[in-house]
Amino acid sequence: MQPFNYSRDLNDISTDRGMRFLAGGTTLLDLMKLEVETPKLVIDINRNEKLRRIDIGDDAVRFGALVTMAEAADHPEISRRYPIIAQSLALAASAQIRNMATLAGNLLQRTRCMYFRDISYEACNKRKPGSGCSALHGVNRIHAVLGTNDNCIATYPGDFAQAMIALDASVETQGVEGRREIPISELHRPLADRPDLETVLEPGEMIEVIKVPHADFRRSLYLKIRDRASYEFAIASAAVALDLTEGSVRDARIALGGVAYRPWRARDAEDVLRGKPLNEDQTQRAAEVAFAAARPQRHNAFKVELGKQTLIRALIEARDMEV
């Protein structure tokens, strides 16, 4: 690990690109040990108690940025009203990590691409802009099939962000220039030519609150398919929320994980479902649309079919939920 200076003084926050916020530390410390992250200054924001609250209001649920994954997943009101949120958190990581990792940090976690994580590989546009992509012609089984180009095929590894974009959640941030609200669907940048720029957050800008607007999402779930039964990243996942009236779809929300460069909202697939009965033909059509632009690599073509089947199963299971 490279040397750094540690501070708890929020007055030390600046726009210096060598500064990092320390929350749960489960991503940052790991990447600092790998020397993928080499901050000069680490600002420990954990003493900011006002960011540890969960407020369930009439119009929205507001999670403080430092609420841990375990606190949100185990909150009885959250699991009753928003099963999709509780499941996306409870199915992620391990009990120890869920006790440490914060919700804001979870949104910002970095890819598990092994060429990104191993600095002995020269080429990684995410680590070193302009150096190339080792995964493109390397071992790319875990890599993305949606939202990629030849600059980067890394998968966004998280689960919670998919639940958040399905529910039209947003983040409230405090930046050096002031406060603003950003829809989580726009937090992660689409891939163009700078995979190193992952989010629209400016240097020194910190997420303070995650806001989930209120709606009836009891009929929602997060389905996660993994290489092992527990403690593993998604190889494909689907966050779905349905509003059904008399068997017909009034509203549908679909977000896909484990298969895309960034948290992936499948709006075209939602449009297929809206206003129609939810049967197997319709779910198949939605799945085809969701993966129409898939761009498989040498080792991950299986993710296209697996992703479709994951979405189909998630939709059918959500339809059949008793709420």
Added chain:
Amino acid sequence: MAKAKPPLSRRSFMRAGATSLIAPLVARGAASAQEAAPPDSEESTRAGIQAVLSVNGQSHRLTIDPRTTVLDALRERIGLTGTKKGCDHGQCGACTVHVDGKRVLSCLTLAAAAEGHEITTIEGIASPSGELHPMQQAFIDHDGFQCGYRTPGQIMSAIACVKEGHAGSEAMIREYMSGNLCRCAAYPNIVAAILAAKPKMES
């Protein structure tokens, strides 16, 4: 913050007196010092920051490099080697300790960030008279280990698993213990030990 006061030398007393003031100042002072320092000199950060760690009810005043994790502070500085270093990347669970009663990974926790929190390690769970914690006894009774290297992490995690209410069934235990790897694959016996310890912990 400091519950029990260990004997202090004059030097550590002087450090201790200024701990709360010095921490942020040293960090900022070191920042400017480091910019001026040649790259081979790590002295400015190595000289480090002051942190008071509370471990198993005892306070420890340390001068640490900011890079020091709780795991390294426990093993290398405080002399509590029961907590083990496995992967050092938060993947294996060998380093599991409790912070304020919750199980966390000491390899991914900066010692400086743990200041003001109560750390409990495997050395701190037996009763003062030396009687083993019911979970320790259950691991012995059910042979919940082979090589034993990751056992302290397994036991710390298992105690938390029961306290959280996540030890209701074998399936639940397997799910909520998935962050603790056992390269000897003693999993069936670990599950049996937790099932056996649960009623004893609850009574």
